[in-house]
Amino acid sequence: MVEMARYAQVCIDTQLSAIDKPLIYSIPPELSGKVFIGIPVLVPLHSIFVIGYVVGMSHEADIEQERIKPIVKVLWEQPLFDDELLRLAKWVSDYYHCPLFDALRLVIPPGWQQGIEERVWIEDLDAAIAWVKSKGRRSPKQAEVLNKLINASEPVTLKELREEFGSSVRQVLKGLVDAGIVKIARSERARMPSMIxxxxxxxxxxxxxxxxxxxxxxxxxxxxxxxxxxxxxxxxxxxxxxxxxxxxxxxxxxxxxxxxxxxxxxVPRVGELGPEGFEVPPERIVLTDEQKEAIVGIVKSIDEGKFNVIVLHGVTASGKTEVYLRAIEHVINIGGQTIFLVPEIALTAQAAAIFRYRLGERVAILHSALSVGARFEEWMRIANDEVDVVIGPRSAVFAPVKRLRLVVVDEEQDESYKQEAAPRYNARDVSLVRAKWNNATVVLGSATPSVETYYKALTGRYKLIKLCKRIDDRPLPTVHIIDMRKASMKRSKWLSDILLDAMERKLAEGEQVILFLNRRGFAPFVMCTECGAVETCPNCAVSLTLHRDKGILLCHHCNYNAQATNVCRSCGSTTVAMRGAGTERIEQEVSMLLPMAKVLRMDRDTTQRRGSHSAILSAIRKGEANVLVGTQMVTKGLDFPNVTLVGVLNADIGLNFPDYRASERVFQLLSQVAGRAGRGKQPGEVFIQTYNPQHYAIIASATHNYDSFFKRELLQRREPPYPPFAYLIDVVASDEDERKAFEAINAAINVVRMTMLKKGEVATLLGPAPCLVPKLRGQYRFHFLLRSRSRKLLMEIMKEALELMDRNLKAKLSIDVDPMIIY
Structure with a gap:
């Protein structure tokens, strides 16, 4: 007979416990056989009860028995994660230097809810009755509260008392608690969403x-x-x-x-999962020779049953999606599962429509735009092994699949795969780790691979497969660079005459246009022409953007907003001017200048409501609109055969950003958005408006020459070394007090320097300096950059330094390993 484990290692929130490691609890006899890895439990911590997750089991404990408390309750009978997902969470915690509890949040089911609940009850009934009789007249509210508690059959929540007796009820209870008549205890509640x-x-x-x-x-x-x-x-x-x-x-x-x-x-909530308006080809697609070779290479890797990474470098419209589909069909035929990652939620809907048409209903979708109930239902389908393919953005990499054979990361270079908030993981890199443990194949697909990925392919760490031609030998679009220093701008401040003429021609021929501007809103800032004052955010060191359709000035970082007005708040002048243009302004401009244009806008403002992505894309596909104005949402993955012209209104946005990736980011955006043109029978044209027509990133994107850009960019990164020749960690200290933030970053630097001296090995430490955005969401920010050619050394230094820091200092720091953008 197998002896049941007597102890469990339980991970709890580090905000509640000063100890950043699992705590040991005993398993009482009544819970024997009910506690496993992944089970959520209620456990005592000091004088309160908290929710934790079981992350380990043992027969013995290495601490004194009298210090071990028992688990109080099992909160959910089904494990929230299995051994593999626990292992993955531990890897995320170690690699990205975040608490294990935070990493576990990534792998537990969506919709799992937990919260703090305070309950109040009578501790001494006789004393309570005596108090009401003797002192009730002098303190009528306390008497009312006591009478309610005396007559209650079970403890009453503080929320219920607050609703009945007002927000001051806690103060009313304080004297009763001090007298030992009433007791208040805090516990945590947990529940799963209901399923239809x-x-x-x-x-x-x-x-x-x-x-x-x-x-x-x-x-x-x-x-x-x-x-x-x-x-x-x-x-x-x-x-x-x-x-x-x-x-x-x-x-x-x-x-x-x-x-x-x-x-x-x-029943899956199909209205949320599968949008209408996406047409899929009814016939089986005839493969090109390049596609056939790519499929053979990927299938061979899958059948080897070993961990392999393949970079699928294909020009836009070269048929990468069909290659993915054939590889996935093979995985299904051999009994495996696939995780298919896309960078944008909008692309999830499009991929899901195509995949369900080809692969049937055993396709699950996971993304945050779904309702909590829909996400939970999809998670349960995956956990119950009812699906063969999981599609979604970065969080889908943690789907509870059990037969993983293939991971596809489409547009692998995209920054959306990197989570901005802690844990700051990169889904592309997490997918590599997970695939390695499962001896699965990873396909990293892109028309513009990241410099690091392509370097690994050229140096033999990854296998490289190329698709150099478009389907049916369709030509890549002709690209025109418009030098804005010389361009004629008689009709508009934002659209050159040559671009407007081309748009008129295309629209007259019944074709469609995409205009790309990576700025939302009407105007990036408003300025008083009398005193020069610019409206800025009180919480962030940035200007407010005018959103004229809502009548507000909005901060794009913290969502602070103020009513838009034509009166200067500094001097009272009425000469307030709108400077620059965003997508909202361009939408209005095009509608005014081109009467034949039926304009839609696609940015964060127009896609907040559920189903709005799909509605916009469906309207374009059906021809109900012929001009689409958008931010980077329109640059990737979209396939509209009737779009024959793409206009880039300001190619210089981000080009001079103080970040080593700035040129790469611009090249990728321009190449990707240019690839939306000419995907059907008609050839495409692209017009790039720029004040830097000689910049190598713009020239390379205009000539569709990835290799020339890669070679030039590689030279830029050799000395001083940046990825792929070095590894980075960005450490930011923040505080509401600017002085305390500066003191914290200096304290952290001192610990890191001491750690480097102790190890006798040197990494480069750059900083401290104010962040590019020195104040964000009310917090002043300073940072330093840690750089080394050795990833192992860098991680050891950071880990040992964090172990030496006190809890208060660590609370002020955010650690970004392999940062995608440094701001």
Whole structure:
């Protein structure tokens, strides 16, 4: 007989515990056999109860028995994560220097809710009754509260008391607590979201035999229903069957005869998961020779059953999606699963529509735009091994798949794969770790791979597969560089005459246009022409952006807003001017200048409502609009055959950003947005407006020459070394007090320097300095950069330095390993 574990290592929130490691609790007899890895439990911590997650089991404990407290309660009978996801969370915690509890949040089911709840009850009933009789007249509110508690059959929540007696009830209770009459205890509550269940009909084994042997005499309608259930291969909701003409009475009649049964199933919320308006080709696509070679290479890697990384470098519209699909179909045929990562939520919807058409309903979608209930249902389908493919943005890399054979990271260079808030993980890199543990293949696909990824491919660490031609030998778009220092601008401040002329020509021919400007809002800032004052955010060291359709000035960092006005808040002058242009202004400008233009805008402002992404893309695909103005949302993954012209209104945004990736970022954006043109039968044109026409990133994107850009960029990064020749950690200290933030960054630097001296090995330490945005969300910010050619050395220095820092200092720091953008 196997001896049950007696102790559990439980991970709790480090904000509640000063100890940043799992705590040991005993498993009481009544919970024996119910506590496993991944189970959420309620445990005592000091004088309160908190929620923790079981991350280890043991028969022995290495601390004194009298210090070990028992687990109070199992909160959910099904583990929230398995051994592999726990291992992945531990890796994230170690590599990105974040608490394990925070890393575990990445792998637990979406919708798992926990919160603090305070309950109040009578500790001494006799004393309470005596107090009401003796002092009730002098303190009527205390008497009212006590009477409620005396008459309550169970502890009352503080929230309930607050609602009934007002916000001052805690002060009312204080004297009663001090007198030992009342007790208040804090605990945490937890729950899962509810799932929508529907009644469905399912074919029984007897029903299958009845159809095969053809021995049972059945009414025609009954036989048709059995055939429909056989074709479905699983349960079909009664509502759907009724829509198809099968009455409930027909289903019940078959159930009585044992040929079918009525079951309850969780029905995916299709309205959220699968948008309308995405057309998929009805016929099987004829592969190009390059696609065939790419598929052979990927399938061979999958069949080897070893960890491999393949860089699929294909020009825009070269058919990378079809290559992905064929590889995924092979994985399904051999009984494996695929995680397919996309950088944008909008691309999730498009990919899901295509994949479901080709692969059926065993495709799950995970992203934050779904309701909590929908995400939880999809997570449960994955956890129950009911799907073969998981599609989503970065968080989908933590999906609870059990048969992983392939991970595809589409547009692998995209910064969206890097999470800005802690834990600051990069989903691309996490996918490599997970695939390695599962001996799976990773395909990193892009028309513009990151410099680091392409360098690894050229140096043999990754395998390189190229798709150099577009489908059907369609030409890449012709790119025109418009020198804005000399361009004629008679009709608009923002759109050159040559671009407007080209747009008029294309629209007259019934074709479509995409205009790209990586700034949302109407104007990036407003300025008083009398005193020069600029409206700035009180919480962040940035100007406020005018959003004229909402009548507000908005901070794009903290969402602070103020009413837009034409009166200067500094001097009272009415000469307030709007400076620059954002997508909102361009949308208005195009509508005014080109009467034939039916303009839609795609940016964060127009895509906040659920389904708005899909509605915009559907309108473009159906021809209901012929001009799409947008931010970087329009630069990647979108496939509109009738778009023959792309205009880049300001290619210089970000070009002079003080970041070693600035040129790479501009090259990628320009190349990607240019790739939206000419994907159908008509050739495409691209017009790039710039004040830096000789910059190598702009020239390389205009000539579709990735290799020339890569060679030039590599030279820029050799000395001083930056990735791929070095590794970086960006450490930021922040505080509401500027002096305290500066003291914290200096204290952290001193510890890091001491650690380097102790190890006798030197990494480069740059800083301290104010961050590019020196004040953000009310916090002043200073940072330093730690750089080394050795990743191992860099990680050791950071880990040992953090171990030497006190808790208060660490609370002020944010650690960004392998930063994508330094601001």
């Amino acid at each position: 269940k529907r009644q469905a009909a399912k074919l029984t084994d007897a029903g299958v035999e009845a159809l095969k042997q053809d021995k049972i005499t059945l009414p025609e309608k009954h036989r048709l229903l059995l055939e429909r259930l056989l074709q479905a291969g699983g349960p079909v909701t009664l509502a759907r069957l009724e829509d198809e003409g099968f009455a409930r009475s027909t289903v019940e009649a078959l159930a009585i005869r044992g040929l079918a049964e009525i079951v309850e199933i969780v």
